[in-house]
Amino acid sequence: xxKKIGRLALxxxxxxxxxxxxxxxxxxxxxxxxSGEGKVTLSFWTLFDGGDGANMQTLVDEFNKSxxxxxxxxxxxxxxxxxxxxxxxVGNGNGPDxxxxxxxxxxxxxxxxxxxxxxxxATDAGVDWSxxxxxxxxxxxxxxxxxxxxxxxxxxxxxxxxxLLKEAGLLGEDGKPILEQSAxxxxxxxxxxxxxxxxxxxxxxxxxNNDDPYRLWWSLYSQLGGNDVVSxxxxxxxxxxxxxxxxxxxxxxxxxxxYIKKNDPDFYKNFQSGTAAIIMTGVWTTGTWESxxxxxxxxxxxxxxxxxxxxxxxxxxxxxxxxxxxxPAKRKAAMVxxxxxxxxxxxxxxxxHIPSKPSxxxxxxxxxxxxxxxxxxxxxVVKFSKxxxxxxxxxxxAAFKFLNEVWMxxxxxxxxxxxxxxxxxxxxxx
Amino acid sequence: xxxxxxxxxxxxxxxxxPFLIIYGLFTIWPMIKGVEMTFYKWTLIKKMxxxxxxxxxxxxxxREVWEAIWHSTFFVFxxxxxxxxxxxxxxxxxxxxxxxxxxxxxxxxxxxxxxVAVAAYLGLFVFQPYTGFVNSVLHLVRLLPQNxxxxxxxxxxxxxxxxxxxxxxxxxxxxxxxxxxxxxxIPDEIYEAARLDGASDTQIFWRITLPYLKPLTKTxxxxxxxxxxxxxMQIYVITGGGPLDQTRPIIQLIYQTGFKxxxxxxxxxxxxxxxxxxxxxxxxxxxxxxxxxxxY
Numbered sequence: 001x002x003k004k005i006g007r008l009a010l011x012x013x014x015x016x017x018x019x020x021x022x023x024x025x026x027x028x029x030x031x032x033x034x035s036g037e038g039k040v041t042l043s044f045w046t047l048f049d050g051g052d053g054a055n056m057q058t059l060v061d062e063f064n065k066s067x068x069x070x071x072x073x074x075x076x077x078x079x080x081x082x083x084x085x086x087x088x089x090v091g092n093g094n095g096p097d098x099x100x101x102x103x104x105x106x107x108x109x110x111x112x113x114x115x116x117x118x119x120x121x122a123t124d125a126g127v128d129w130s131x132x133x134x135x136x137x138x139x140x141x142x143x144x145x146x147x148x149x150x151x152x153x154x155x156x157x158x159x160x161x162x163x164l165l166k167e168a169g170l171l172g173e174d175g176k177p178i179l180e181q182s183a184x185x186x187x188x189x190x191x192x193x194x195x196x197x198x199x200x201x202x203x204x205x206x207x208x209n210n211d212d213p214y215r216l217w218w219s220l221y222s223q224l225g226g227n228d229v230v231s232x233x234x235x236x237x238x239x240x241x242x243x244x245x246x247x248x249x250x251x252x253x254x255x256x257x258x259y260i261k262k263n264d265p266d267f268y269k270n271f272q273s274g275t276a277a278i279i280m281t282g283v284w285t286t287g288t289w290e291s292x293x294x295x296x297x298x299x300x301x302x303x304x305x306x307x308x309x310x311x312x313x314x315x316x317x318x319x320x321x322x323x324x325x326x327x328p329a330k331r332k333a334a335m336v337x338x339x340x341x342x343x344x345x346x347x348x349x350x351x352x353h354i355p356s357k358p359s360x361x362x363x364x365x366x367x368x369x370x371x372x373x374x375x376x377x378x379x380x381v382v383k384f385s386k387x388x389x390x391x392x393x394x395x396x397x398a399a400f401k402f403l404n405e406v407w408m409x410x411x412x413x414x415x416x417x418x419x420x421x422x423x424x425x426x427x428x429x430x
Numbered sequence: 431x432x433x434x435x436x437x438x439x440x441x442x443x444x445x446x447x448p449f450l451i452i453y454g455l456f457t458i459w460p461m462i463k464g465v466e467m468t469f470y471k472w473t474l475i476k477k478m479x480x481x482x483x484x485x486x487x488x489x490x491x492x493r494e495v496w497e498a499i500w501h502s503t504f505f506v507f508x509x510x511x512x513x514x515x516x517x518x519x520x521x522x523x524x525x526x527x528x529x530x531x532x533x534x535x536x537x538x539x540x541x542x543x544x545x546v547a548v549a550a551y552l553g554l555f556v557f558q559p560y561t562g563f564v565n566s567v568l569h570l571v572r573l574l575p576q577n578x579x580x581x582x583x584x585x586x587x588x589x590x591x592x593x594x595x596x597x598x599x600x601x602x603x604x605x606x607x608x609x610x611x612x613x614x615x616i617p618d619e620i621y622e623a624a625r626l627d628g629a630s631d632t633q634i635f636w637r638i639t640l641p642y643l644k645p646l647t648k649t650x651x652x653x654x655x656x657x658x659x660x661x662x663m664q665i666y667v668i669t670g671g672g673p674l675d676q677t678r679p680i681i682q683l684i685y686q687t688g689f690k691x692x693x694x695x696x697x698x699x700x701x702x703x704x705x706x707x708x709x710x711x712x713x714x715x716x717x718x719x720x721x722x723x724x725x726y
Contacts, residue, residue: 113476266561393690402674404672404673408584410673
């Protein structure tokens, strides 16, 4: 009998341990804190891959070359796991000296005590905040204190295929689309594209779910003057439902009336291979389109559909995670690095991002990059979300979820807004 | 006599010690810690406030949790029988004396060596509209009009089909190998005797092969149920739990709650609910396999 119970217990333990292992998180990376003589070594965690990753590495290499007393070591993490790893590593005291954060994720990191305010080291390092774009700076300032150094903004913009637009008679002499900047004007534009171009061509490449249609919705909603989806005290849902419905209804029609290919599994490739006339997505794709042979494209801010100019955007920032020793020398060196990266935004802009310092926009090196200047003014009209700790959760579990149903024509915009309101309320009141 | 036995026990203990230490440290201790977590508001960084039984109270009122548990259960119903029947069929094919025997064994087993991410991404590419393999074939044989598409991944019902098919393809090889080796253990004389008596192939299958496989089937059924309850990764990749969370399994909800939404206490509470379910099933398995003594 005893034996039996023992064996039973063992079976149970085994079955349980497999449950646990199924949801275990990431592991920690070894961090090198070794500082040479007089030289400050900083570990830097980034979440960039592809072109972004290469550009950041270039920046780090050049910084190390030009600053003999500081060495930055760049560790690239997969971006899907980045935040979880950062939070757990900082939690057990193994975090890096410098990290990257999106400004939308910053409130959550501040709230959890993962990142520290950086005004003291910034003053030590001689950072002049007035050299940054004010809109971007506001997104990283909480109660008058700076928590991050913005290095860019990456808004939602529109790209167009010049060949196809020309074929449809919609390309002006100046190489810009002939498009009336209004909700109806944009529909007319798409209609013309649909009529004039071969049936296989997609007028407007957009994914059928999650990020990009959400970004378009957020932009339209903001253009209509919609409030953020949470109240100022961040404690309750505050969607302006009427405006939300209007924006969602407009986008739903783009799908149901066939301007956007239904359930397009690869809308990037669709534009890249020249079978879609326009695409709306983040500026980070500029570099990709540029390196595509035979793709003649242009870039511009998304049209002004409604009363005020606005678009979705986020911003990459450099943060100082909480470390065990909080070494002032390291923190100062980190700020020197962060400010230097922002100063050299022309390198970072190669991927397509808009530099965070207006002075970089004036540099010849930046001006020599094509396309970027066509949309760099957008930096000032990006509508960031409020400083809520629940931004990511609201986006994934309330906005994406119900808006996706609207795009598939399975839910009315009105129902979606009601559901979103309930879901957001549940999330913020937890 | 007694001393001798004690010495043997001591020796065994010494050999077992390294394992017991590791097991205690990485399994028993986290389990105890997990129980502690259920009574707190606990983030990835730190223990916050003691909330008593609030997490448990909440779990019983949380529709999302029960829906997710239902989805996992639904997947168990979909996958367990198919996983067993298909494995037996494949084993029958591979067990037939033919020159292709080795070939069958390899091709039936080979998907099992893939990682779940590879299997799931293959599933995505095969079932996606416009360029996916399945829709292309349907177009080719004109079962699907040229301008129509089946959206396998975004309709709840079809998404379950895809998830089940991918999981079957990917994991059936393991059960197949177990059945194949069990079939090869069945003594040839029994088959010979049956043939002499004039039994047909179907009779042989139903009256001899299948009864011989019964104990193994019992074991596989229980293991399969437990494994299927833990479904997560392939669904996460293929549908992300959508549309409208209609394919989200409980493990995904636990992961989201704990690691994305930073609420480890509540996530731990959910995993204990799942633990109780698996506990009942394990007990059932124990009872079933031991009822008739050493049958297998």
